[in-house]
Amino acid sequence: MLIDLTCPNCQHQQEFQIYPEINVSKEPALKNMVFNFQLFKDTCENCEKIIPVAYATIYHDFDQKFIVVLDPTRQKTLTEVNQELEKEFGELKGYTIRLVHNPDDLKEKIQLRDSHYDDRLVEIIKQYYVASALDKNPELKLNAVLFNRGLTHNEIVLITADQQKLSAELNEEILNHLSTLYKKKIAELTLEGANRIDGVWVSHVLETKH
Template identity: 30%
Template sequence: MSGRMTEYHMEELACPKCGHKHMWKKYQRINVTEKQHLKEDILKNRLYAFTCEECSFTAPLTYESLYLDSKKKLTIFMAPVMSAEVDQELARLNRELSGHKRIVDNINDLKEKILISDMQFDDRVIEIIKVMYLGQLKEEMKEDTMLNILFDYYGNDPCFLVFFEKKGVGRMPLNLEYYRGISAQFEKKIRDFSRDDFMKVDMEWARQLMFDKKAADKKRTDKN
């Protein structure tokens, strides 16, 4: 079990702005079942972030790190860049761990995965809904550029935060009936496109699944 405990080491880091030297905790592994407060630290941008005590410069700190929620059987590996070493590490972890295994390349996506699991949603359904919602935002996107769309919740109300370049942040509520409908509609496809290994589940993944469905539907129609 020791391989699943929270683990960090101290590292020296010079502020990129003023050069002031800091010692900071670099987490190789975070087990939030063991250390619950670390989850809050991630969500509040206190953990994967750097703040200079000298000049107050702040910046996100993205590095290879494993997020484990043993209770929920959720594993998220954050790797800003994929490499042969990362692949090796993922293969090793895959043999060791069961449950949902995800890979992300930035902190926002890591936080989003945590929030989705908090609300007991399936991130695969969420990514499909994002692609669906984008179709509804076509008018807005004519005059503005959408930068990102992320799942969030307020109290018990799930929603999507949509980040526009000019207009700023907009909020779209997530309708539960709609969620259930999409979940049922894509159930088989989702199974076909999933594996019991580390998966990158993002809008690109959802588009592949949806595009494939359209191609398959077309084939069926052509045959009739």
């Protein structure tokens, strides 16, 4: 679908193709365009500045029974997401469905799925990396914490308020330990259909005794 894009810098108008559905089972090439954010930004033909483009989309990978709903407005509830998906695809038995609010989180969810990690556990382990970074530097201000699939190893990347990146290798041993420790809690707090698995969700996992 083509939309008209106005450059916020120079007001130049150009067309941009958006994808309200990203079906990687049908069009595998789209996955890389999610990973390099090509689907969510354009370069102004006039002033050459990058124009970020936010829009709602549904990423689906039927082969992996995996769906991620991107809602940049942050307005959609999980119930609305479930209703929307059921209308579109019918009953989605055995699917893992996630709701995210930005392209970074969309990319992260896909990378985790492709590397066969449980995003719920990885979301929990992030708290350990944050705690240990804050231990070393209590003044540290963080903007985001992301999983990154590297060529040789997987890592957790802490992005600071001044856009510095601190990365550490993902510790599989701790991950396995957390899996045993929080198995029951994780199952209890995972809803039928769509889930929003983020820091808020983790705080619910960690706040109650297991």
